[in-house]
Amino acid sequence: MTNKEIKIAYQECNSLDQLDSQDRKLADAAIAAIVSSYAPYSNFNVGAAVLLEDGEIIKGSNQENAAYPSGTCAERTALFYAGASRPDKAVVKIAIAAGQNGVLCESPVTPCGACRQVMAQYQLKGGKPIEILLIGTKKIWKFEKVEDLLPFTFDSI
Numbered sequence: 320m321t322n323k324e325i326k327i328a329y330q331e332c333n334s335l336d337q338l339d340s341q342d343r344k345l346a347d348a349a350i351a352a353i354v355s356s357y358a359p360y361s362n363f364n365v366g367a368a369v370l371l372e373d374g375e376i377i378k379g380s381n382q383e384n385a386a387y388p389s390g391t392c393a394e395r396t397a398l399f400y401a402g403a404s405r406p407d408k409a410v411v412k413i414a415i416a417a418g419q420n421g422v423l424c425e426s427p428v429t430p431c432g433a434c435r436q437v438m439a440q441y442q443l444k445g446g447k448p449i450e451i452l453l454i455g456t457k458k459i460w461k462f463e464k465v466e467d468l469l470p471f472t473f474d475s476i
């Protein structure tokens with residue numbers, strides 16, 4: 320066997336003020352989307368904002384259900400809505416923010432595995448890298464493409 324290694328590159332900054340205007344707008348949209356979160360079980364409110372190639376921003380939030388698996392994360396709400404309502408527009412960026420009891424999280428919230436897989440699929444569909452912005456009030460991470468969050472993505476069928 321040969322030893323192999325994968326390196327993940329990402330950027331970090333400490334405040335929303337350090338983002339360029341496009342990223343700032345998308346981050347603000349993700350934060351704004353948190354108000355529509357329906358999370359009576361976890362009380363963890365998540366907002367996501369998807370930027371389409373034509374500049375349109377689509378928002379989504381987590382929607383929980385008494386039958387737990389029936390709920391969905393903010394990222395998938397936004398991506399599926401974008402896919403269903405703007406099927407011909409590639410997704411080029413997604414921002415994610417979260418809060419609890421009306422207070423934004425200080426650290427970035429990293430998407431679950433299922434959301435990473437869905438991001439990977441929309442990246443494949445759109446044919447353009449999807450940048451990912453994970454927003455915390457004290458730390459922000461930016462990834463250039465989905466592979467940086469999901470190496471060895473399943474796309475074999």
Ligand code: THU
Pocket residue numbers: 358361363364365380381382383390391392393394415428429430431434
């Ligand atoms: N959640 C998201 O919406 N996105 C994430 O990236 C992490 C988790 C939701 C799912 C569930 O409604 C709640 O947060 C607690 O896990």
